[in-house]
Amino acid sequence: MDFFSNVALGFSVALSPTNLLFCFLGALVGTLVGVLPGLGPVGAVAFLLSLTFKMEPATAVIMLAGIYYGAMYGGSTTSILVNIPGETASVVTCLDGYRMARQGRAGAALGISAFGSFIAGTFGVIGLMFLAPMLGRAALRFGPAEYFTLTLTGLTLVAYLTQGSMTKALIMTTLGLLAGSVGMDPISGEERFTYGNLTLRDGFGLVPVAMGLFGIAEVLENLTTLGSQSIYQTEIKGLLPNLKDWKDSGWPIARGSVIGFFLGILPGPGPVIASFVSYGMEKRMSRYPEKFGTGVIEGVAGPEAANNSATAGSFIPLLSLGIPTSAIMALFMGALMIHGIQPGPLFISKYPQLFWGFIASMYIGNAMLLVLNLPLIGIWVRLLKTPYAILFPLILLFCLIGVYSLNSNVVEIIIMLIFGIAGFFLRRLGFEGAPFILAMVLGPIMETSLRQTLLISRGSFSVFYTRPICATLLVVTAAFLIWPLFRRRRNQIGE
Amino acid sequence: MKQSNVAISLILIGLAGFILLQSRNLAVGSLRAPQTAFFPTTLATLLLIFSVILLAQTLLKGEVRRGPDNVVAEGWIRIGATLATMVGFALALERLGFLLTTFLLMVLLLRAIESQRWHKVVAIALMTTLVSYAIFGWLLGIPLPGGVLGI
Numbered sequence: 001m002d003f004f005s006n007v008a009l010g011f012s013v014a015l016s017p018t019n020l021l022f023c024f025l026g027a028l029v030g031t032l033v034g035v036l037p038g039l040g041p042v043g044a045v046a047f048l049l050s051l052t053f054k055m056e057p058a059t060a061v062i063m064l065a066g067i068y069y070g071a072m073y074g075g076s077t078t079s080i081l082v083n084i085p086g087e088t089a090s091v092v093t094c095l096d097g098y099r100m101a102r103q104g105r106a107g108a109a110l111g112i113s114a115f116g117s118f119i120a121g122t123f124g125v126i127g128l129m130f131l132a133p134m135l136g137r138a139a140l141r142f143g144p145a146e147y148f149t150l151t152l153t154g155l156t157l158v159a160y161l162t163q164g165s166m167t168k169a170l171i172m173t174t175l176g177l178l179a180g181s182v183g184m185d186p187i188s189g190e191e192r193f194t195y196g197n198l199t200l201r202d203g204f205g206l207v208p209v210a211m212g213l214f215g216i217a218e219v220l221e222n223l224t225t226l227g228s229q230s231i232y233q234t235e236i237k238g239l240l241p242n243l244k245d246w247k248d249s250g251w252p253i254a255r256g257s258v259i260g261f262f263l264g265i266l267p268g269p270g271p272v273i274a275s276f277v278s279y280g281m282e283k284r285m286s287r288y289p290e291k292f293g294t295g296v297i298e299g300v301a302g303p304e305a306a307n308n309s310a311t312a313g314s315f316i317p318l319l320s321l322g323i324p325t326s327a328i329m330a331l332f333m334g335a336l337m338i339h340g341i342q343p344g345p346l347f348i349s350k351y352p353q354l355f356w357g358f359i360a361s362m363y364i365g366n367a368m369l370l371v372l373n374l375p376l377i378g379i380w381v382r383l384l385k386t387p388y389a390i391l392f393p394l395i396l397l398f399c400l401i402g403v404y405s406l407n408s409n410v411v412e413i414i415i416m417l418i419f420g421i422a423g424f425f426l427r428r429l430g431f432e433g434a435p436f437i438l439a440m441v442l443g444p445i446m447e448t449s450l451r452q453t454l455l456i457s458r459g460s461f462s463v464f465y466t467r468p469i470c471a472t473l474l475v476v477t478a479a480f481l482i483w484p485l486f487r488r489r490r491n492q493i494g495e
Numbered sequence: 496m497k498q499s500n501v502a503i504s505l506i507l508i509g510l511a512g513f514i515l516l517q518s519r520n521l522a523v524g525s526l527r528a529p530q531t532a533f534f535p536t537t538l539a540t541l542l543l544i545f546s547v548i549l550l551a552q553t554l555l556k557g558e559v560r561r562g563p564d565n566v567v568a569e570g571w572i573r574i575g576a577t578l579a580t581m582v583g584f585a586l587a588l589e590r591l592g593f594l595l596t597t598f599l600l601m602v603l604l605l606r607a608i609e610s611q612r613w614h615k616v617v618a619i620a621l622m623t624t625l626v627s628y629a630i631f632g633w634l635l636g637i638p639l640p641g642g643v644l645g646i
Binding site for chain 2: 408447
């Protein structure tokens with residue numbers, strides 16, 4: 001009964017005219033961000049974060065979540081129609097989706113991608129609804145030692161999962177933690193590395209840094225290869241998949257939903273990994289694996305379901321433990337904290353309206369996207385033809401005003417530009433931005449919990465291996481750190 | 496890529512050294528009672544270790560993964576012009592005011608990224624300035640600097 005009354009409460013919040021409007025706006029902007037190149041979902045959420053300050057917390061979170069899952073939907077549209085993934089989680093969709101479009105089956109690919117996303121998104125939300133409160137209750141028993149090891153494991157896992165060199169990912173993590181330590185000491189209040197600058201007293205702002213690393217850096221990267229994109233002209237007809245399509249896609253969608261959800265919970269770029277794992281699995285399980293990559297509907301249905309389900313799963317660690325597991329979740333945490341709300345074990349019991357309203361809005365948002373995406377595909381394709389030379393100045397303008405509007409502070413624009421330039425060069429050298437931003441947000445939590453643990457244990461580290469949760473997490477962390485060395489050795493022997 | 500990796504490793508080693516030096520001005524405390532500089536000092540040491548590992552990996556094995564595509568001169572000019580325009584925006588915003596600075600920013604960016612026709616540039620710049628002013632200034636009620644125009 002309690003459960004149903006909570007769901008009813010959630011719908012009463014989500015269906016209020018304001019929240020409904022912002023859910024729609026979020027989904028719309030998200031789809032736009034997913035469709036258009038030049039600004040990924042992280043950059044978009046960072047930019048719109050500044051607009052949410054004056055909103056009610058529930059409205060703010062509902063809109064930002066809409067952008068996140070909207071981008072997942074939008075990204076697949078461009079993957080299928082023009083072979084350009086709007087964001088990384090849709091890279092896999094290009095393989096078979098684009099081939100289907102070339103064979104004149106763009107409609108079926110788009111249709112199954114939208115329906116698959118909707119089904120998986122709904123599954124993910126149901127999972128979130130059940131698992132988050134359970135995990136939240138379990139986390140009430142966590143002490144500072146558990147929090148420290150949990151953040152340590154999370155950061156190590158993100159570094160492990162980052163594409164490219166793990167050393168570089170660990171460097172970015174350390175740099176992020178250092179950036180997070182600028183400003184006031186969270187325990188003593190003493191200033192660190194501020195050099196008398198008032199803006200730095202509160203530390204580097206999340207929005208200028210995220211917008212620099214993900215917005216400005218991305219635009220600068222695109223400026224290096226500015227050119228006109230050729231858009232494949234295809235006639236889109238029959239968006240509804242036929243019976244055979246449904247038969248072929250049913251299990252891939254079901255499997256993608258489950259895998260995606262659980263991979264989404266783990267730290268790291270959940271939706272991206274989920275889509276790759278789902279594609280690999282469908283190929284292995286298929287009776288005709290050799291046909292994958294030539295336009296097989298299972299290759300679209302599985303990954304698209306997986307990345308949407310992962311989106312919902314990735315909210316679990318944030319809402320129940322207070323630990324963001326990806327760059328975008330770090331921004332959600334920022335959005336909540338700006339309103340004075342601390343996500344964590346007490347979040348659901350303290351803010352039931354916010355939690356259940358958010359859950360209900362995700363149901364509604366997913367349904368809206370289904371309605372929004374299919375009939376509007378023609379408009380999205382036309383938008384793709386917007387010349388970069390007009391699109392980029394607009395993105396840059398919104399980044400500049402977005403950052404300035406935070407505190408009416410020009411210094412924050414300069415901080416954004418510095419991080420934009422650094423992000424551009426670092427990315428070209430194989431250093432990724434995600435571990436940095438995540439570490440920057442987790443830094444203060446990690447420092448506080450480490451210092452509290454040492455104070456309580458009187459400087460003894462034994463607490464980390466005598467408490468079962470800590471010990472398990474440390475073993476996992478060590479495994480992620482050591483495994484790449486073994487893998488390299490094995491590869492060398494193999495060669 | 497190899498040269499860039501060596502360069503970035505050396506920069507990072509320098510940065511770690513700088514943070515370690517700066518942390519000496521703050522209290523480190525002890526393991527029993529860690530103080531303000533405890534966490535940054537630990538992190539700077541870790542940064543030093545990871546940077547040395549990266550340097551060693553690059554020098555010993557010549558980590559030559561796929562390097563970034565070279566940026567053509569035209570690309571660097573576009574990037575330079577775009578960045579200079581944005582820095583100019585930051586410096587001029589509170590002096591010239593939102594409307595004038597935004598209009599100039601858009602004109603310069605539209606010309607810098609790809610030469611567009613003047614009438615098109617002015618039209619787009621004017622439209623975006625007014626629309627962004629309406630959204631941020633009126634709709635969201637964010638105080639935007641009036642500058643010389645006083646609005």
